[in-house]
Amino acid sequence: MNEGGVKVGERVLDLFAGVRLTPTQRRIAHCLVEHAGKAAYLSAAEVADLAGVSQPSVTRFAIALGYEGYPALRRVLRELGGGDAGPGAEQNAMQAAVAAEAEHLGRLRDQLERLDDVRRAADLLISSRPLPVLGLRSAGPLAGYFGYFAGKVHPDVRVLDSGGTSLLDRLDQARTAGAGAMLALVLPRYPRESLDALREARAMGYAVVAITDSAVSPAAEHCDVVLPAAVGTRLVFDLHTGPMAMAMVLLQAMCDADPEPVQQKLEAFEATAARRNIFQA
Known part of the structure; x- marks a missing residue:
């Protein structure tokens, strides 16, 4: 996963924070994170095939996250995949790595509420x-x-x-x-x-x-x-x-x-x- 894909994957991962998932649902979530760049443009059947689960499992997964179905979740995934213009674009690789750690700690702080x-x-x-x-x-x-x-x-x-x-x-x-x-x-x-x-x-x-x-x-x-x-x-x-x-x-x-x-x-x-x-x- 390239740097842009990592950022999108991190945003997708935030969708699952605090949600207790079944083992099958964790496989779907892991698949969406690993393939964040393209998952937002796949059908439920294609995601199911990629994750090695059934299509109804993908639908139930979306509902478990609070969406009406997979199409609603896919719209959110597409929004998360939008451009990310910001000061990070001007950072070198080492600065970007440390900045990403600061973001992780910020999410951890929020999680500890x-x-x-x-x-x-x-x-x-x-x-x-x-x-x-x-x-x-x-x-x-x-x-x-x-x-x-x-x-x-x-x-x-x-x-x-x-x-x-x-x-x-x-x-x-x-x-x-x-x-x-x-x-x-x-x-x-x-x-x-x-x-x-x-x-x-x-x-x-x-x-x-x-x-x-x-x-x-x-x-x-x-x-x-x-x-x-x-x-x-x-x-x-x-x-x-x-x-x-x-x-x-x-x-x-x-x-x-x-x-x-x-x-x-x-x-x-x-x-x-x-x-x-x-x-x-």
Whole structure:
């Protein structure tokens, strides 16, 4: 998808924000985002063929978004695909990438006007003993970042940032030890091993919270709570500013959900850090 197509895709993605979609509907949504440049000029039957679903599914998808049918949705898609003249046209590629991240954060800010999902996720995670945090491949550093800070307020955080045959063993061990919920960070290109781990975690009885790039991510199908945060795609490698911000928002909500024990742990850490002279004054 070229730069103009990315902008249109981002606008299309906004149509699905806050809407709980079925797996079939997520396939349609993903198809419309991926083919944003031409989807607005296709019939319902052509979209269905492109997404690998039935034509009635496309109609039901449009109705689920609040439109009378697919033609009404298609008119909106065409409007979203209009020209985008603005100051961004004068920016170089690096500036445009950073500007797009600022737009992502702006949408995340608006999304956080309603905190129901964030608070529900926080309640699940702060009470889980232990707390597994899954992040493979590109999500590994973000899992480690979250785990580092979460370990200051939670008694037993287990970062799962490597795959292989032992990954499910570690999920089993955490579950046996009493874990009731897990956090999964699943970012494009959506490692199969991450998605398989989510399926297995649900089968084990975990409540699964996911931070992923959109509400129509493949990870969303296997989760109890999805916290979407867009990923920047303007550079050779993705920018994860949005998911990192969402991770820290979630951690703040976890602290707010159980403030007294959190404060005690923070004070104990500060006392230990001072005694051991860990940080430069």
